[in-house]
Amino acid sequence: MRIRLAAGLILGCVVAFLLAGCAVFRPTDQVRFGLWASEQNLWDEAIFRWKKALAADPKSIAARNNLAVAYEKKGLFEEALKEYEEALKLDPNNTYVKSNYKNCQENIQPLKKEAPETKNEKK
Numbered sequence: 001m002r003i004r005l006a007a008g009l010i011l012g013c014v015v016a017f018l019l020a021g022c023a024v025f026r027p028t029d030q031v032r033f034g035l036w037a038s039e040q041n042l043w044d045e046a047i048f049r050w051k052k053a054l055a056a057d058p059k060s061i062a063a064r065n066n067l068a069v070a071y072e073k074k075g076l077f078e079e080a081l082k083e084y085e086e087a088l089k090l091d092p093n094n095t096y097v098k099s100n101y102k103n104c105q106e107n108i109q110p111l112k113k114e115a116p117e118t119k120n121e122k123k
Helices: 002-021 027-039 043-056 061-073 077-090 095-122
Strands: none
Touching (some): 027 043, 027 061, 043 061, 061 077, 061 095, 077 095
C-alpha cells in the first residue's frame, strides 16, 4: 500500500511539473520579460513580448508605454506616437506616458525639419 501511495505521489508531482512547464505566460510576465530584453538592448524581443502582453490585455498601460519606448529606440516614431496616444486614452493623467509622449514629439521635431532639406539635397 505504501509503495502505491509513494508511486502515486511521485506520478502526481511529475504530472504537475510537466503541466507547469506548459503554462502560458501572464501579461505581467510578458511585460517583465520585455523589460529584461530592453535592458539587454534586445529591442525586437522586447517588442515581441510587449505585443504579446497587449494581445492578452489591450488595456495594459505599461505594455503600451514600453512598446512605444521600444519603437522610439528602433526609430519607428509614428508607431511610438500611436502607442503613446493609445496609452493616454486609457489613462490621460499618467505622468510617465505624458512625459514620454512629450519627449517623443520633441525628438521628432528636428527630424521633420531635416527631412525636406535632405530631399532637396538629393535633387
